[in-house]
Amino acid sequence: MVKLTKIYTRGGDKGETSLGDGSRTPKHDLRVAAYGTVDEANATIGLARLHTLGDSDQMLSRIQNDLFDLGADLCRPDGGTNAKKAMRIVSAQVNRLENEIDAMNEKLDDLTSFILPGGSPASAHLHLSRTVTRRAERLVSELSQRENINPKALSYINRLSDHLFQLARLLNEGGKHDVLWTPGANR
16 A cells, blocks of 8 residues: 655656656656556546446446556556566456446447537546547557557556447437537538
């Protein structure tokens, strides 16, 4: 468990931060941008949860915890100090997302067009979460091209955006209140 006794350390006053293995890196480092954007996605999910109840809220609660696991995974370089003890995303977390996506899909109307973000407040917030998650995925993908990372981390963030999309549709009464794109409608 993490125990924080003091929030500020002054350690970042010169533009560097500590990674999970204790090494120092610039705050603008790609790894920091990746796990920082995962944190941002988590915050947007917190906003969405202001509008969810029951099973949907429980799924999002699990996802928020997983996103802290993902941040912990990404902030500790592969092969660094104590790498074997590092928190890593595992297949079971990816599989849970896939199972939940499949279960939601059975309850949804078929898509007849692309969907514009909106509908219910929960859905609008989840679409925002989905786009922030996609940005995080792009950063994690770029990081994976430059450094060794846990491949399950990339799988998880990829699957998460699909999950958020499906949940947004589910919370729009199974897709009945999705806001559909009408190509060229305003020409």
